[in-house]
Amino acid sequence: MLGVCAGLIRNKVWDCLHHTKTPINDIDVIYFDTSDTSLETEKQLETELARFLPNQPWSVKNQARMHLKSGFDPFTSSYDGVAHFPEIPTAIAVRLCNNELEIMAPYGLQDLFEMKVKPTPFYQKNTQFYSIYVERIKKKKWDEIWRNLSIES
Numbered sequence: 469m470l471g472v473c474a475g476l477i478r479n480k481v482w483d484c485l486h487h488t489k490t491p492i493n494d495i496d497v498i499y500f501d502t503s504d505t506s507l508e509t510e511k512q513l514e515t516e517l518a519r520f521l522p523n524q525p526w527s528v529k530n531q532a533r534m535h536l537k538s539g540f541d542p543f544t545s546s547y548d549g550v551a552h553f554p555e556i557p558t559a560i561a562v563r564l565c566n567n568e569l570e571i572m573a574p575y576g577l578q579d580l581f582e583m584k585v586k587p588t589p590f591y592q593k594n595t596q597f598y599s600i601y602v603e604r605i606k607k608k609k610w611d612e613i614w615r616n617l618s619i620e621s
Contacts, residue, residue, distance in 0.1 A: 470499050470513070470528075471563030471572065473550060478557050481580055482614045490613060494525040498561060500546040505533035538597075540590070547572055554591045554601045557584070585610065585619040 474496040483489055497517065501509075514526040531549030535542045543549040546561065551574035553559040560580065561572040571577070579586060587593075591601035602621065611617050 469563055469565065470497050471546060471561040471570075472496065473498050473561035473572075474553060474558050477560050477562060478580060481557075482583060482610075482617070485581070485583060486614050486616060488614075492525060494527045497526065497528045498531050498546050498549060499528070500531045500543070500549070502532045505530055547574060550574055551588065552590050553588060554597075554604055556580070556586045556588055559588055583614065583617045585617055587620070 472495060475493060476495050479490055479493070495517075497513070499513075510528045510530055513528040517526045517528070518524065531543050531546045534549055535552075538552065540552055543552065550559050550561050550572055556575045557580040559574055560577070563570050563572070573580075575588060578584075585605070587598065587601040589595075591597045605619055605621065611619055
């Protein structure tokens with residue numbers, strides 16, 4: 469089952485809280501399938517999504533293979549993949565299940581709505597991945613877009 473996650477949700481929440489509207493950088497879509505971890509399948513799903521909603525920056529990722537990119541042990545589910553995102557307010561996904569929205573937020577929603585940016589446990593200062601968190605914060609420049617953010621460094 470596909471779910472929308474990460475930046476699209478985070479950015480739209482922050483836009484609402486800041487009474488602004490930023491462009492959509494990408495639409496991250498995740499799923500979990502250990503039986504087919506091919507990049508080709510992800511690209512095929514992006515093509516199918518583009519048929520429904522064209523001219524959008526779709527980015528589909530099978531969480532069953534994303535550990536290879538980051539150097540973690542294999543993820544056990546989409547939830548586990550989302551839990552390994554670098555920042556707490558980015559570690560969120562939403563999917564439609566039985567006509568109801570299901571929210572996946574391993575670290576809760578409080579930091580997202582309080583506009584607090586902190587690393588997830590996998591990216592904290594005492595980990596080998598902390599520099600990835602720091603570089604993302606520098607590169608993204610979120611504090612220039614959304615002035616009311618509190619960013620932990």
